[in-house]
Amino acid sequence: MLSLESITKTIQDWLLTKFSPQIALTLECVIVILLAITLFAMLGLVLVLLERKVAARIQIRLGPNRVGPGGIFQTAADTLKLIMKEGLTPDSADKFLFNLAPFVVMMVAMLLLAPIAFAKNFQIWDINIGVLYISSVSSLSVIGILMAGWASNNKYSLLGAMRSGAQIVSYELSAGFAVLTIVVLTGSLQISEIVAAQENGWWLFKGHIPVIIAFVLYIIAVTAETNRAPFDLAEAESELTAGFHTEYSGMKFALFFLAEYINIFIVCAIGATLFLGGWMPLHIGHWESFNHIMDYIPSSIWFMGKTFFLIFVIMWFRWTFPRLRVDQLLNLEWKYLLPISLFNLLLVTVIAIMGWYF
Amino acid sequence: MFLKDYISDVVNGVSSLLKGMRKTGYYFTHSKEIITEQYPDNRATLKLADRFKGEVVMPHDENNEHTCTGCTACELACPNGTIKIITKFDITPEGKKKKAIDAFIYRLEMCTLCNLCVAACPSDAIKMAPNFEHSVFDRSKLTKILNKPGSKIKEGIE
Known part of the structure; x- marks a missing residue:
């Protein structure tokens, strides 16, 4: 069965066959950092949208529903605005x-x-x-x-x-x-x-x-x-x-x-x-x-x-x-x-x- | 009893918080409670509350008759001179003169929709209508004559 455990193990084995252990460790660190940053960005987008939707439902409103289907791109659009x-x-x-x-x-x-x-x-x-x-x-x-x-x-x-x-x-x-x-x-x-x-x-x-x-x-x-x-x-x-x-x-x-x-x-x-x-x-x-x-x-x-x-x-x-x-x-x-x-x-x-x- | 008060404080606090959470949880799980109107999209099926006040109208029945006697009670009740009633005298078949309205002038631009004119009317000739799309390009279009052309007062209204 495909699981996160097997994926990480495959990557590690592959890195160890190609590089020396020190370089493999460094590369793993880089991968982890990239994954962490990706997770952060995704969490930011998902949680802000989730919060706005939950707030809307609790306050008997609809919440964001204009940007994309059901408003799912609302937070992405907000992030673009904040970057600019x-x-x-x-x-x-x-x-x-x-x-x-x-x-x-x-x-x-x-x-x-x-x-x-x-x-x-x-x-x-x-x-x-x-x-x-x-x-x-x-x-x-x-x-x-x-x-x-x-x-x-x-x-x-x-x-x-x-x-x-x-x-x-x-x-x-x-x-x-x-x-x-x-x-x-x-x-x-x-x-x-x-x-x-x-x-x-x-x-x-x-x-x-x-x-x-x-x-x-x-x-x-x-x-x-x-x-x-x-x-x-x-x-x-x-x-x-x-x-x-x-x-x-x-x-x-x-x-x-x-x-x-x-x-x-x-x-x-x-x-x-x-x-x-x-x-x-x-x-x-x-x-x-x-x-x-x-x-x-x-x-x-x-x-x-x-x-x-x-x-x-x-x-x-x-x-x-x-x-x-x-x-x-x-x-x-x-x-x-x-x-x-x-x-x-x-x-x-x-x-x-x-x-x-x- | 300090300890008893302390515990009952905690229990009361927690139960009141749970009461609030039950209410919001109910709203969260029941999408039929949502009251948002997606206005320009649902214009055809838009339902407004009965008490919504958009403008003053004068209802006319199928014979083009209204119930306004021209008593000017609404004109007197209006706090900002929105209503101006011009009266005339009709000659009844018996040859008597009878007061009637020539023009019920209503200036929507000045109206604050306070409902005092509707409350003052003794013969229920005017009422509030739920229209709210009032924007026009020419301000003079907001000055309306509420009685329809050729309309007359209903029989038996004094």
């Missing part, structure tokens, strides 16, 4: 930091792609501290946002960046605790081992109550971490024009916009890996024939399906809930999410020690 626009740098801005910030944000998003398992044995970098790597690198994105806000020399940008800083620093905690729940149950930080541990059922089902609580906490925390409504205080168009990217235009704005959607994809991919089994098909205990039928669906489709389901849930949040105030935002984290996740971690530790999970 001037990338303005304000006179009083800190020019170096101002131009660097969008690339920092994009770079963080790219780094996070490394340990994600897209399909069976299809992973850029399977490090043994995958989960730790993800939670540490994802907190770097606040630097890009603070940089953009500070360098713009604009009060709205600065306020947006400050809010974003407070928000990301707070919500990192409960996201981290939710991730720790799975680490406690699996006993490993490696992504491939976490996926392998879910062969006889996803953690969401195997870990019952504490994992479901952790899953809900994770979804709330990552919605806040990616600065999406109802936690979009960093942008808050009705209060701060556009928040930290007020002064950005053209392709630099597009990079921020793209990074937002890439970040959503990545956090949803991680959520799918940790709680919904990543590329692992739906397996139920010892139902051998059922498991066997599920195995016929390719692992990449399982992974993408789960990820896009979580993305849909986060979009559903955005178009349902009203935006929080800053004090409400911090109350929610420090008075509700953090105590609940601490208690939940204790509960899951007890369950893991006593073996009270399936």
Whole structure:
């Protein structure tokens, strides 16, 4: 059966027969970089269109339907427009930091792609501290946002960046605790081992109550971490024009916009890996024939399906809930999410020690 | 009971959020709820709400008769002088003089579609019509005479 695993293996074997191992490795890196950039561009186009369509359906509208059949070329046309626009740098801005910030944000998003398992044995970098790597690198994105806000020399940008800083620093905690729940149950930080541990059922089902609580906490925390409504205080168009990217235009704005959607994809991919089994098909205990039928669906489709389901849930949040105030935002984290996740971690530790999970 | 309040806070919050998500989820899955009108495409089948106010018209029946008595209540009710009624006197068969309208002049360009004239009319002679494609090349075309030529008042309307 043709799978991503066999394709990568064929390419690697072919490269090793033609070139020396060092050159083959370099070429593989180039291929990976090209694939990652292609994935980013495709995700940007698809997710923006998906968001607009979901928003339209939820608000009882039709959404984009003029450019191409059903509006599928709308985002491609928008991208062309953004490429042709001037990338303005304000006179009083800190020019170096101002131009660097969008690339920092994009770079963080790219780094996070490394340990994600897209399909069976299809992973850029399977490090043994995958989960730790993800939670540490994802907190770097606040630097890009603070940089953009500070360098713009604009009060709205600065306020947006400050809010974003407070928000990301707070919500990192409960996201981290939710991730720790799975680490406690699996006993490993490696992504491939976490996926392998879910062969006889996803953690969401195997870990019952504490994992479901952790899953809900994770979804709330990552919605806040990616600065999406109802936690979009960093942008808050009705209060701060556009928040930290007020002064950005053209392709630099597009990079921020793209990074937002890439970040959503990545956090949803991680959520799918940790709680919904990543590329692992739906397996139920010892139902051998059922498991066997599920195995016929390719692992990449399982992974993408789960990820896009979580993305849909986060979009559903955005178009349902009203935006929080800053004090409400911090109350929610420090008075509700953090105590609940601490208690939940204790509960899951007890369950893991006593073996009270399936 | 601090803990009880805390837990009920969380439960209430989550249940109210879920209520909202159920509503939006219903809209997402039910495409018949979509209210967007793709206007120039569906011009032939366009349906407007009954309460839509586009312009003032005077309905005439099949005998070319209207129910306007020329009382000028609409002219008095109009806040910006949109309506001007010119009256005349008809001679009834009994030889009596009877007041009737000669021209019901309606200036659409000045009308704010406030519905006060329709509300003021004692004999329901005028109403709001759902026409909204009013653009013309000559402004004088927006000054309309609402009573049709040769029309007369319906029998029995005083």
